[in-house]
Amino acid sequence: MVRLLLALLAAxxxxxxxxxxxxxxFAARPVIAEVEVVHRPPLGPEDRLPPGLTGAVNxxxxxxxxxxxxRELLFHAGxxxxxxxxxxxxxxLRSLGILRRERIRxxxxxGDRVRVVVEAQDAWTLLPVFDLQVVDAGTAWTxxxxxxxxxxxxxxxxxxxxxxxxxxxxxxxxxxxxxAGSWWRAxxxxxxxxxxxxxxxxxxxxxxxxxxxxTAALAVARRTGExxxxxxxxVVSGYRATRESLRLEWGRALVAGAPVVHRAGIVFRAGSRxxxxxxxxxxxxxxxxxxxxxxxxxxxxxxxxTERQIDHFDRPEYVNLANDLAxxxxxxxxxxxxxxxxxxxxxxxxxxxxxxxxxxVRAAASLSGRLESGRVVDLEAGAG
Numbered sequence: 001m002v003r004l005l006l007a008l009l010a011a012x013x014x015x016x017x018x019x020x021x022x023x024x025x026f027a028a029r030p031v032i033a034e035v036e037v038v039h040r041p042p043l044g045p046e047d048r049l050p051p052g053l054t055g056a057v058n059x060x061x062x063x064x065x066x067x068x069x070x071r072e073l074l075f076h077a078g079x080x081x082x083x084x085x086x087x088x089x090x091x092x093l094r095s096l097g098i099l100r101r102e103r104i105r106x107x108x109x110x111g112d113r114v115r116v117v118v119e120a121q122d123a124w125t126l127l128p129v130f131d132l133q134v135v136d137a138g139t140a141w142t143x144x145x146x147x148x149x150x151x152x153x154x155x156x157x158x159x160x161x162x163x164x165x166x167x168x169x170x171x172x173x174x175x176x177x178x179x180a181g182s183w184w185r186a187x188x189x190x191x192x193x194x195x196x197x198x199x200x201x202x203x204x205x206x207x208x209x210x211x212x213x214x215t216a217a218l219a220v221a222r223r224t225g226e227x228x229x230x231x232x233x234x235v236v237s238g239y240r241a242t243r244e245s246l247r248l249e250w251g252r253a254l255v256a257g258a259p260v261v262h263r264a265g266i267v268f269r270a271g272s273r274x275x276x277x278x279x280x281x282x283x284x285x286x287x288x289x290x291x292x293x294x295x296x297x298x299x300x301x302x303x304x305x306t307e308r309q310i311d312h313f314d315r316p317e318y319v320n321l322a323n324d325l326a327x328x329x330x331x332x333x334x335x336x337x338x339x340x341x342x343x344x345x346x347x348x349x350x351x352x353x354x355x356x357x358x359x360x361v362r363a364a365a366s367l368s369g370r371l372e373s374g375r376v377v378d379l380e381a382g383a384g
Contacts, residue, residue, distance in 0.1 A: 022106035029080045033113035040121040065152040069120045074209045084258040088209045091318045098149040125149040138165040196225030211256045217249040238280035245271040258302040291338035294330025321352030342372035
């Protein structure tokens with residue numbers, strides 16, 4: 001049983017390079033004449049398990065449907081073979097969470113052409129969820145099930161139930177990464193508690209790859225429930241709170257593709273906090289509304305390295321060690337629907353260095369704050 005679990009969780013053996021058979025062809029940039037996707041079940045001969053057990057597990061698994069992996073490819077027949085586009089596709093396939101292994105091979109053809117073969121080995125995606133925490137305040141546990149390749153269509157669904165320090169909680173999460181076959185992503189979350197509920201929904205068109213030209217997003221959330229004000233570990237007041245938020249974003253790639261991607265966009269945020277008294281209320285917080293409209297910029301260097309023994313056993317992990325700088329400047333105030341005015345600045349910078357395969361370091365620093373009535377407030381800084 002242990003051997004079977006290790007086989008299902010571990011990655012299948014893979015080559016050291018990302019696309020080794022394609023490397024000799026990149027300089028000539030032949031035309032992609034054919035694209036073939038080879039689907040494989042979760043277990044194969046390389047796992048060295050009894051044939052009967054391998055066959056039984058593969059029959060229980062719901063295979064990824066034809067066309068699901070094909071639609072995620074960032075290159076197509078008729079285009080020139082491109083190193084970064086193939087590598088970007090590998091990283092994108094890796095991020096889907098439905099594959100145990102993904103590999104791209106190139107087969108030269110006569111007449112300055114090439115056949116590109118994508119090997120996609122399914123992962124076992126129906127997994128139990130269990131979490132247990134025991135602290136001074138009591139015990140919290142969560143149990144449920146998560147499916148990251150629902151019906152073989154690449155969608156995600158999780159259902160959990162738990163008890164957090166005496167408060168029962170039921171939660172549902174759903175994600176459709178390709179809504180109606182488009183590049184739009186839809187997500188919904190719901191949490192039910194005896195004292196209230198949380199609801200969240202998002203519709204987005206992310207930057208799926210380095211060459212994705214634009215992004216857009218809409219996210220809304222609402223949470224109701226009882227909260228408490230605590231001072232020195234003692235509850236001094238209780239009340240009922242309703243918190244709502246809205247986020248709108250639109251952006252474009254000013255420069256797309258390696259070696260450096262430049263992206264800019266507009267971000268609007270709005271939120272409100274409303275409070276109602278309960279029998280345990282001694283002091284009721286003031287209602288507040290916030291709203292801001294700002295500009296966002298990101299300079300994303302492209303310097304991915306392939307590492308193993310980081311996560312998922314020997315599965316290749318693609319780590320970007322190039323400089324990644326993000327900056328956001330926003331204005332807030334009554335004209336936008338908020339109670340207070342000011343300027344908000346957020347800055348984040350990250351970079352890394354690889355000493356040798358298996359030895360690298362990545363560091364990040366962040367700074368955020370508000371300028372309100374000529375004073376700097378809410379200043380926060382971090383590094384790691």
